[in-house]
Amino acid sequence: MAEAKQVVVVGTGYVGLPAALMLARAGWRVVGVDINENIVRAINDGVLHLKEAELQELLHDPQVRQNVSARQSPCAADVFIIAVPTPVLPRQKVADLSYVVRAIESLLPYLRPGNLIIVESTIPPLTCRNVVTPLLERSGLRVGVDLHLAHCPERILPGDVFYEIVHNDRVIGCAEPVGREMARAVYASFVTGELYLTDDVTAELCKLCENTFRDVNIALANEFAAVAEGLDIDPLEVIRLANRHPRVNIMRPGIGVGGHCIPLDPWFIKEVDPANSRLIFTARLVNDEVPHKMAARIRRAVAHIMSPRLVAVGMSYKPDTEDTRESPALEIVQILTADGYQVTHFDPLVAGHEYTSLAAAVKDADCLLLLVEHKVVKEAWSREQDAVRAAMRTPIVLRFYQDD
Ligand SMILES: NC(=O)c1ccc[n+]([C@@H]2O[C@H](COP(=O)([O-])OP(=O)(O)OC[C@H]3O[C@@H](n4cnc5c(N)ncnc54)[C@H](O)[C@@H]3O)[C@@H](O)[C@H]2O)c1
Missing domain, CATH: 3.40.50.720 (NAD(P)-binding Rossmann-like Domain)
Incomplete structure (x- = not known):
């Protein structure tokens, strides 16, 4: 220049x-x-x-x-x-x-x-x-x-x-x-x-197609996971084996879709052409429902405990970021809190919500929810899990679609 x-x-x-x-x-x-x-x-x-x-x-x-x-x-x-x-x-x-x-x-x-x-x-x-x-x-x-x-x-x-x-x-x-x-x-x-x-319109739609592709495919994975759980089989095992097909690549299910882009952008397509966005719209509804399904799963896990104390780890919308925008983890905790559950929420990456150690965070708790497994959370869990369980009043630990 x-x-x-x-x-x-x-x-x-x-x-x-x-x-x-x-x-x-x-x-x-x-x-x-x-x-x-x-x-x-x-x-x-x-x-x-x-x-x-x-x-x-x-x-x-x-x-x-x-x-x-x-x-x-x-x-x-x-x-x-x-x-x-x-x-x-x-x-x-x-x-x-x-x-x-x-x-x-x-x-x-x-x-x-x-x-x-x-x-x-x-x-x-x-x-x-x-x-x-x-x-x-x-x-x-x-x-x-x-x-x-x-x-x-x-x-x-x-x-x-x-x-x-x-x-x-x-x-x-x-x-x-x-x-x-x-x-x-x-x-x-x-x-x-x-x-x-x-041209400008192609570029506008192209961006929306990229994120909508991810949203719809995550919704499909979330539906497969729900069906597998209804059949009492391991959803990750089903997906892993299905992905051995040479032309199949199912995404990973999760606790919901968050962040500033994927849960928003599909609406922009529906806005301009609702008649041709039925699948896109349904996928949005499917993904928006997932935090409620996860909250129901948590309720079932602690149903036998009087006034259970819950500790949730992970606030961001996905692992290894501090970004909490549209986070399903926050939504799950809000749903449970609105139901009257006592939930303490930590995230080692979110300023003001860090813990000194995972074991210290769960002292006297009845249920640990590993909602977002940042690399540091995974490492702490694999290193400290005996100490974590020993520190809890009731050692219920819920993880969500993790391989290890
Ligand atoms: N975050 C991502 O990963 C990502 C990825 C792709 C696309 N996008 C898109 O990019 C856009 C920006 O997203 P972001 O994540 O950077 O948002 P952001 O909230 O991080 O940043 C936007 C900034 O704009 C400022 N702002 C608002 N109105 C202003 C104005 N009138 N004049 C000057 N500053 C103003 C805000 O104070 C804020 O700092 C959005 O349309 C988003 O969908 C974001």
């Missing part, structure tokens, strides 16, 4: 901040914009608010530090990347685009001809055309002529962001070829995976 170009990243959370740091490493001048002043302060102080060790190192790299700053409102730039949340409205089950709308509105005073705006947030099909384009054109500039709008959805795995943001293939969608090539140049500066260029 002859002259360092400026990029503004709006929303510096799990998705926006890693992108900002990678762009800064690639030589861009990057301004991270976030309405959360604590996040802005942390970035400017060189403190990473995400648990990603390699990204923290990157934030300390002198070249990166020199190229990155953060602030609470946007400024002029060559490229704007939007990485704000897109939750689902809880009752209507449609995308809440209010964060995207406000983020785009905040850019309007700073837009100038030649700007590229990239939406990385996950959005329902046609959002770029029907929502973002008219908003951008309030600036007086025309999308596809003066401004270029692309959608480049993110695929990173929290916990392994540093590797994945560089190595994953990316889909870049834009309605016109100039914007498409401009967006390619942005990602080519730090992505070594393949860059696939397409």
